[in-house]
Amino acid sequence: xxxxxxxxxxxxxxxxxxxxxxxxxxxxxxxxxxxxxxxxxxxxxxxxxxxxxxxxxxxxxxxxxxxxxxxxxxxxxxxxxxxxxxxxxxxxxxxxxxxxxxxxxxxxxxxxxxxxxxxxxxxxxxxxxxxxxxxxxxxxxxxxxxxxxxxxxxxxxxxxxxxxxxxxxxxxxxxxxxxxxxxxxxxxxxxxxxxx
Amino acid sequence: xxxxxxxxxxxxxxxxxxxxxxxxxxxxxxxxxxxxxxxxxxxxxxxxxxxxxxxxxxxxxxxxxxxxxxxxxxxxxxxxxxxxxxxxxxxxxxxxxxxxxxxxxxxxxxxxxxxxxxxxxxxxxxxxxxxxxxxxxxxxxxxxxxxxxxxxxxxxxxxxxxxxxxxxxxxxxxxxxxxxxxxxxxxxxxxxxxxxxxxxxxxxxxxxxxxxxxxxxxxxxx
Numbered sequence: 540x541x542x543x544x545x546x547x548x549x550x551x552x553x554x555x556x557x558x559x560x561x562x563x564x565x566x567x568x569x570x571x572x573x574x575x576x577x578x579x580x581x582x583x584x585x586x587x588x589x590x591x592x593x594x595x596x597x598x599x600x601x602x603x604x605x606x607x608x609x610x611x612x613x614x615x616x617x618x619x620x621x622x623x624x625x626x627x628x629x630x631x632x633x634x635x636x637x638x639x640x641x642x643x644x645x646x647x648x649x650x651x652x653x654x655x656x657x658x659x660x661x662x663x664x665x666x667x668x669x670x671x672x673x674x675x676x677x678x679x680x681x682x683x684x685x686x687x688x689x690x691x692x693x694x695x696x697x698x699x700x701x702x703x704x705x706x707x708x709x710x711x712x713x714x715x716x717x718x719x720x721x722x723x724x725x726x727x728x729x730x731x732x733x734x735x
Numbered sequence: 736x737x738x739x740x741x742x743x744x745x746x747x748x749x750x751x752x753x754x755x756x757x758x759x760x761x762x763x764x765x766x767x768x769x770x771x772x773x774x775x776x777x778x779x780x781x782x783x784x785x786x787x788x789x790x791x792x793x794x795x796x797x798x799x800x801x802x803x804x805x806x807x808x809x810x811x812x813x814x815x816x817x818x819x820x821x822x823x824x825x826x827x828x829x830x831x832x833x834x835x836x837x838x839x840x841x842x843x844x845x846x847x848x849x850x851x852x853x854x855x856x857x858x859x860x861x862x863x864x865x866x867x868x869x870x871x872x873x874x875x876x877x878x879x880x881x882x883x884x885x886x887x888x889x890x891x892x893x894x895x896x897x898x899x900x901x902x903x904x905x906x907x908x909x910x911x912x913x914x915x916x917x918x919x920x921x922x923x924x925x926x927x928x929x930x931x932x933x934x935x936x937x938x939x940x941x942x943x944x945x946x947x948x949x950x951x952x953x954x955x956x957x
Contacts, residue, residue, distance in 0.1 A: 578930070578934070579926075579930060581933075582891075582929065582930040582933040582934055582937075583891070583926045583929045583930050583933070584891040584892065584893075584894035584895070584905070584929055585891075586894045586895055586897070586898075586905060587894055587905060587922065587925055587926050587929055588926065590905075590909065590922045590925075591919070591922045591923055591925075591926050594912070594918040594919040594922050595919050595923070597919075598918075598919040672797075676797075676798070676799040676800075677799070679799035679801045679802060680799075680801060680895065682801070683898055690799065690801060690802060690805075693802075693805075694805070697809065702813075703805070703806070703809040703810035703813060704806070704810040704813045704814065707802060707805050707806040707809065707810050708806070708810075710802055711794070711797075711798040711802050711803075711806065714797055714798050714799060714802065715793065715794055715797030715798060716797075717797075718796070718797040719793070719797060
């Protein structure tokens with residue numbers, strides 16, 4: 540469940556993050572939206588955002604499963620961080636490239652699709668994988684709303700066995716192994732693309 | 736929308752806010768104090784000092800804060816560490832952040848030019864004096880931006896301690912939401928409150944950063 544929720548969080552978060560980034564380049568209103576979006580999702584603790592979303596959906600009489608709500612919350616937050624990471628990388632791409640693309644008759648959409656995004660995403664891979672490990676650990680917070688992910692399951696086992704130290708240490712070990720795998724994968728991908 | 740329901744809770748909210756700030760400051764001080772020796776061990780030329788520090792940093796950075804809090808608060812009694820929620824929470828926060836601070840210190844020490852250390856040695860400064868008067872101050876200035884950033888992150892993470900029943904702002908607001916049947920409104924106000932708190936801390940941090948690194952920018956613009 541931890542893996543499932545984290546992966547879905549990324550799948551939701553990265554595209555939204557890209558959209559948020561592109562919105563930020565579209566005039567004053569777009570810039571303002573991106574600024575507020577990023578500032579809100581980065582300025583409010585994840586736990587509080589989860590609780591807000593879990594109470595907001597029933598409040599507007601919108602009924603989805605707890606897991607879907609958790610994935611939405613994680614995805615929206617990841618999007619904010621992803622768009623900031625990508626924005627940082629975007630600055631490292633010389634503006635001459637966008638100008639050259641415009642001179643060659645590329646529209647804004649084609650410029651993003653063929654020139655900017657492929658480079659930005661590739662250059663951001665290490666930072667994105669770092670963000671992924673943060674997301675993996677953040678997903679422990681959804682145990683609070685009763686989803687049976689790693690942390691919740693270990694709590695339940697503790698409640699029946701009364702062996703907190705052993706169980707929580709094993710859970711911690713699983714988290715550590717998972718984040719090391721992610722970090723190693725990020726490093727390998729980075730090296731793979733650096734070689735080309 | 737009836738704001739008068741908040742009035743009886745103002746005292747609790749103020750006390751929750753106090754706990755949040757206290758946990759943040761205490762956790763940050765603990766993490767800064769703990770992070771420095773860990774960073775020094777991590778950079779030690781002796782392998783048997785370096786390896787445990789690396790393992791500590793990787794283990795803590797790979798474990799969610801919530802799990803560390805459970806381990807100390809729930810698992811503590813099993814090895815004779817019987818703590819109230821507040822000290823357990825602060826300890827968890829300090830341990831969690833110490834790994835991040837250790838890495839920040841390490842980056843800072845690496846940023847101190849070798850020549851400065853050699854110059855201090857040639858002026859007859861002892862290794863301790865070199866560390867205290869050259870390496871440490873230079874490293875601290877170099878890492879001020881990352882340090883401010885880590886502190887901002889830490890201020891948000893204090894909300895996790897509400898899960899082990901530290902009566903911080905998140906805990907009190909949740910309680911208020913349940914008792915008044917206005918969960919969403921309370922929590923949304925809480926989110927705005929944290930947003931404001933984090934914005935204030937970030938702004939203060941940025942101002943502090945400009946002040947501390949002023950000489951660097953001044954030198955560069957000449």
